[in-house]
Amino acid sequence: MTVTEPPPMTRALAISYAIGLPLALLAIVFLPVGRLDWSPGWFFVTFLIVVYGISALVLWRVNPVIYRARSRFQPGTERWDRILLALMLPAMVAEIPVATFDAGRMSWSDVPFSIVVLGYVLLVAGIALGAWAQAVNRFFEPGVRIQRERGQHVITAGPYQFVRHPGYVSAIMIFVGVPFSLASWWALIPAAFATAILILRTSWEDALLRTELDGYADYARRTRFRLMPGIW
Template identity: 50%
Template sequence: MTAASGSDKPPHGINRRRVILGLLGLPVFIALFLFLPAGTWAWPKGWLFVLILLGVISAVFLVLQRVNPEVIVARSRFHEGTKGWDKILLSFYFPAMAAVLLVAALDDSRFHWFPVPWWVCGVGYALLLAGIGIVTWAESVNKFFEVTVRIQTDRGHSVIDTGPYAIARHPGYVGGILHAIGMALSLGSLWALIPAGLASMVLIVRTQWEDQTLQEELNGYKEYAMRVRYKLIPGVW
């Protein structure tokens, strides 16, 4: 999720079959991950979440395919050169995000630990869509927005300060935090905020470590950091 731009190399072709399978497989995986712990297929909040997610993912793909198709290819797999510390952080982040779904299903559908009104779900969807929107905005201007942290010397890695990067140095993580919290609330679970909070803490640590890496290894980043002072939230940090 680095601030980067540069290379004039043409993007590799998008593997449409892989993309289609991903679009179909992700909601199926989430549906199974949600409904098995829920103990029933008759869970309206779960179905609503899956359907909205499918629609949003499809819309994001169409937007990125039009404005920045190379980022789709870049995010389709892990790349060589990923920082070792980032692999460790991701080993905590992905399970925490999966736990958001698991805990929400157990809470709202099976055990009803802390029932919440539907308006809480509405707040959750607002946060979820805002988070996805911010991430998509960052992806649309940054073809180097990869899954892992690395210095992409093979792709002409250089700094960009347009779009959301003119506001904060790591807008993707802002979107990621909103995404995690929004997932928990949209599924009607306050207990799911615990793993969502853990995932958010990982992103905050990742922000700090990635920023240090970029300042040390990416040409022009120190100057960019002097112009755009804040990592995540303007006026705060």
């Protein structure tokens, strides 16, 4: 079988990501606050840029093809997945401005410092787990589809030994970590919505893989849990 990889990311797209994403992060952190001298916001932005930067450099060394796979939605992405993402992604993004408006301007939430620390622990653990999953899984794409042209097969290495969808575990940890690290209870509302959509996506993707990816049903019998060992 001939394996066809996605086309490489163009230089213009790579530059736009490298410049646009940090600028967008600065905007959604500080525009709701209404000022730039909010130190928790600068700590949050710096933290994310450093940790994601380290993650990106590691992936560039161990699995560079992941940047082709994840740079865009590929043809064949399931229609239902596009609908779920259209619901989930705005909620995911909304966490940050809701949190910064709350904590940086209105001071609605009284969040203990221990919870803020827990939030940053969840962010580090979530980003690290997501990087681990991407490092061992060259088929880690942003959309749900069967990647026949890439010779997709079941991945059982790394965190896939323990749960079938470690990338989604990573995302949930980050969803919860953002409100905690920014000291906002109100931001847990979009976080909970995004998590609920992601759990639904996990169930539907798992069903698709069972029926259409060779060997996945056997893998699912050996690796019993989708997201949480001992629970589901």
